Amino acid sequence: MLVRVAAGIILREGQVFIALRSSDKHQGGLWEFPGGKCEEGEVSLSALARELNEECGVEVLEASHFQTVAHDYGDKQVELVFFTVTKFSGEPHGREGQEVCWVPLGDLVNYAFPEANRVIVESLLK
Numbered sequence: 001m002l003v004r005v006a007a008g009i010i011l012r013e014g015q016v017f018i019a020l021r022s023s024d025k026h027q028g029g030l031w032e033f034p035g036g037k038c039e040e041g042e043v044s045l046s047a048l049a050r051e052l053n054e055e056c057g058v059e060v061l062e063a064s065h066f067q068t069v070a071h072d073y074g075d076k077q078v079e080l081v082f083f084t085v086t087k088f089s090g091e092p093h094g095r096e097g098q099e100v101c102w103v104p105l106g107d108l109v110n111y112a113f114p115e116a117n118r119v120i121v122e123s124l125l126k
């Protein structure tokens, strides 16, 4: 099963907004860039805007494609389309009750992310 996912790297003043995946979810207990599955026929940018509104309560005003990562978790194959989000309205928060935080880019190494995120975190640290 291949799942297409859109995720947002929300940036502000050298910090990035991340969220903790609840333990009952796939890759639960790890940190993520907020986002979720694209619906049937939905382009990734629309999925990004919808998911960031649902999960973080923000409206995306400016986003650009960052990197697309394909990863096989064994139980699940994902294609993650990552966007940087550089303008948004509303203050990002855990709208679904998830733990969230703003992290200086250089501190991302201290947070455990799903395997597919490794290349993304490496790119952000450069």
Ligand SMILES: Nc1nc2c([nH]c(=O)n2[C@@H]2O[C@H](COP(=O)(O)OP(=O)(O)OP(=O)(O)O)[C@@H](O)[C@H]2O)c(=O)[nH]1
Residues within 6 Å of the ligand: 003, 005, 006, 007, 025, 026, 027, 031, 032, 033, 034, 035, 036, 037, 051, 076, 078, 080, 114, 115, 116, 117
């Ligand atoms: N949102 C998000 N998902 C990620 C990241 N990295 C990564 O491997 N994933 C994987 O992408 C898949 C889809 O993400 P999701 O669980 O957020 O999807 P969703 O919001 O539609 O969730 P739902 O099933 O509760 O409706 C999951 O298998 C998750 O493990 C990431 O940085 N952000």
Ligand SMILES: [Mg+2]
Residues within 6 Å of the ligand: 034, 035, 036, 037, 051, 055
């Ligand atoms: Mg999600």
